[in-house]
Amino acid sequence: MKVLLLASGRSKRMQPVRDKNFLDFLGKTLLERQIESLKSNGFEDIIVVGGAHNLEEIKSYGFETVEQENLDDGMKGAISSSAKMLTEDVLIVSSNDVFDESVYALMSNAIKECSEDGVVLAKKVKEYFPGGYLELDSEGFMKSIVEKPEKGTEPSDLVNLVMHYFKDAGKFVEYLEAAKSENDDLYEVAMQNMINDGYKFIALPYEGYWQAIKFPWHIHKVFGFLFEKAEKHVSEKAQISENAVINGDVIIEDGVKVFDGAVINGPAYIGKGAVIATNALVRESHVGKNCVVGYSTEVARSYLGDDVWTHSNYIGDSIIGNNVSFGAGTVTGNLRLDEKTISMSVKGEKMDTGENKLGIVTGDHVRAGVNTSFMPGVKIGSNSFVGAGLVICEDIPENSFVRGCTTLKISKNKVNVEKIKRNL
Amino acid sequence: MKVLLLASGRSKRMQPVRDKNFLDFLGKTLLERQIESLKSNGFEDIIVVGGAHNLEEIKSYGFETVEQENLDDGMKGAISSSAKMLTEDVLIVSSNDVFDESVYALMSNAIKECSEDGVVLAKKVKEYFPGGYLELDSEGFMKSIVEKPEKGTEPSDLVNLVMHYFKDAGKFVEYLEAAKSENDDLYEVAMQNMINDGYKFIALPYEGYWQAIKFPWHIHKVFGFLFEKAEKHVSEKAQISENAVINGDVIIEDGVKVFDGAVINGPAYIGKGAVIATNALVRESHVGKNCVVGYSTEVARSYLGDDVWTHSNYIGDSIIGNNVSFGAGTVTGNLRLDEKTISMSVKGEKMDTGENKLGIVTGDHVRAGVNTSFMPGVKIGSNSFVGAGLVICEDIPENSFVRGCTTLKISKNKVNVEKIKRNL
């Protein structure tokens, strides 16, 4: 059996966060994690479908790859590009989802016992979720997928997740090539046509953790889950001042330095070589490799990539890329004055994130000056400079240099300052 | 004997601070404190004179009330509205003054021993004060009140305070109704007429603490006095990190949390359920119920009402109402560059407060964004939003939404930031 791991998406909804496949959590990328989990559950023959934008980086991990040529063709395109490898059965898995490790054993067993034509992973939901619901036939097999039904009209409590097993991969490819649709749903149309022609797919209920990683504000949720599952440890190669305080569960890697008066309140991950400086506070956050959380900085409920440098900042509910610096006194607003939910632009459209507390999202290689104020929900594109003393209440495109335009009024000082008697 | 507690003033000089009667110090309002003190000194039959603006709230404490109809008529109006209750003797007390508890016993004894027509409390002052001075006759009885005499021309060292006992309340009411004046001094004219007609009032010298509570900058002085008199305690139901430091006299109430690295330098009051967060500093301040003094915030010589949330702020020499939030990096300036005394607008007029250090005064329900700078002596009206990154050097009316108008200049960044080699 082949596993086809679909990793060719361009993470447009995540921008300016880089390709989600390479998002590093606790020292390991999502892609590595997914492949490790598959392998440790017996799925050995894995092909990662990438695109021109990420194929080289996928290869750099040593994974077997295939290139999806037409990236606008979505899942259909991914499978078409892999068609000639799909001679037997196949498990198609999206890299868009984070699951509990147990899902792979569940699927593995279902495949072993499967005497029908395939298995579809079905997340059992307790609350309405705007996804594709499975309609089942009288025998309990999949009858159709109902996309985003009105709340209250869901055909079941099972949401379709892209972990699909096809016993006859070649047949599925045939249906896929024949499918016709004006929308971006050829994959689903192909499945529907198979069902209509009598193929039987098992809906495999799954009650464990699931988080789509689609929008930037999903990142912190994924961190929380992965951290909880991970083994906690404080490296013996970390230098932690006896005047620092660590509360709750933490992971502290090799070479970390925690200075006097610093406080880390778990859950918190501190990556290799990072510095948590004097009197800084890190809480409920992911701090990547070689970051410097500077003096008098708070990092709260945030994700910091690698090489992020802060200094007398407040970074709250934010997603910060790799190689980013903030000047002293610069802060991320993370709460509206009216405390309503915060909107963020996604693919050019404003979208309600449903979050009351949300800071900013930055790409990689960003520099911000001192005393600048970022408004909640703002995105800062990669390779951008943001000047000092600004209020940033709009998204900043990548490769930008942002300045303000304060004009100083300089007049003569009529006070003899030397004569002032100061009162402490 | 009746006690008439005059609480119908509209605290205009205190705005945007709410009605001073309900100002809460150490968990109890001024009104409650005054009534408790009166009762514990044998004054049982107390009527509180309120107005349309506060009568319901006074009643909510369970106090007996009467409504002053014409609030523009000052003390005369208060007594007129209560006239039919004043059948015997009466002690008229203003709610504008804070005294040492001993004043009530002093007055009680004077009343018991009084064989004349009344007693007037007379604050013995050591320095000039711009109030009404008592002129005494040769027998030592009150002869007249001299309002704000030139310094050096004071007729005595006794200042008239409104804690006045009249043996024949009905007679005083008669004189009051007959009094004529073009100014707001019918009460004083009535007393003068009685004296002129041969009534004798004892001037009761009082050497204890007295503080009028008239302007916002009086609040911190009152806090200092009440705190000093109060029994100090740290609740067993407070959670205080072993890494926090408490110096000097403090009162810490139930449910308070003091986090690692926080420092409290007394005199300081921390109300029920308040949080003093990591590395915060509170000194010489009153922190009301359920406040959050956030990470890296200093609160110095300030009064915070209930539910005030701060975060990486400096709040110095300020009076903050209830339900107020400050975004990270927002600070109150509390010292002029030339270190002169600070002016504040009072009833629309600029007034020299005589204070070198003075921050801001806010009403209730205020929200300020991040990195905003409030200039010394500024007032922020209730229910107002103040945006981020602003310099506020003017008073903000209630129900305002204040924004700035920075224009960003966005050009192309010609630097390849990825190539920059950072030096720690």
Add this chain to the structure above:
Amino acid sequence: MKVLLLASGRSKRMQPVRDKNFLDFLGKTLLERQIESLKSNGFEDIIVVGGAHNLEEIKSYGFETVEQENLDDGMKGAISSSAKMLTEDVLIVSSNDVFDESVYALMSNAIKECSEDGVVLAKKVKEYFPGGYLELDSEGFMKSIVEKPEKGTEPSDLVNLVMHYFKDAGKFVEYLEAAKSENDDLYEVAMQNMINDGYKFIALPYEGYWQAIKFPWHIHKVFGFLFEKAEKHVSEKAQISENAVINGDVIIEDGVKVFDGAVINGPAYIGKGAVIATNALVRESHVGKNCVVGYSTEVARSYLGDDVWTHSNYIGDSIIGNNVSFGAGTVTGNLRLDEKTISMSVKGEKMDTGENKLGIVTGDHVRAGVNTSFMPGVKIGSNSFVGAGLVICEDIPENSFVRGCTTLKISKNKVNVEKIKRNL
């Protein structure tokens, strides 16, 4: 023998730092240090050449002085003004250089053993330095001075420093008065003429520490050297909280107070009566007398004169004069966004300092408001006020009052803030 200490320069390249002779390091001015070093090495008869701008202050130390009349005439002018005192031999020393103490014994011995006409101190350099190099003749005597040769064409590895011994001072004066040049090099021309006429000057190689103190960014280097040489001590008359942390080498003088949670990372000098307040951080810095390093302030790699007050500031890689205050939240930027070397104006011209990290330089008697941002390399002249919330990216002349011009837009707040349910 006379020693002529040339201290009449006007420190123009150092502005707005005051006269470098009076720069105080570890409680002693450079002038005092130099004279002490000379005296303790047997140079007793010292005359300090000053100018109208500093003669009185030099005298106030009790030093013997002579006034240089024409300050535009440089070293030639200094010696002309002292001519009639120069009857025997003379050691001419500039106050522009900081040496290791050992240099004086070295010179003293060379003078004792000198059977030629003079001795010139020659710094042995390992790397190219843009100064005057000594060309030696075949016997090893000085042949000429080559000013700023192209790198690679230096005539030796010896750089001329102004510590020059002339056995016949009167003869040198003669040559000096006769010298002719269109440039500011009469002194060097006179020496050259003497050499040409057969006088022999020994080049005395010196391998110890040497630092010209010419530009503001030299000050921190000098501090580092003087600190290293100084005896470390913590005064018993300092009050250091048991919750403060001191790491590395420090000097802490009488009357210093270090509050709870403060951290001092050596090398650090804390002058008499200074306060390092709660949770402040001082590292690799010189803090002068009676400074207040306020709550939540970091002072890093900086020189603070006396009476500098900070408060929730970041002062990095900066030189701050005497009697200076910074409002809360005001910071010095010390790193360009592109991390290139920082320029500073020197005598009206932009000059590359060669430093990647450099903050600001202020004169004396400066006041800055809250939340102001100073850009790297900016100079603030003495007796200036800088308002709140500004971005200062240009030099500010002395006696200036700098304001911004934000306009507030105030509209009606349509939100009933009281109804907002806050989430911690």
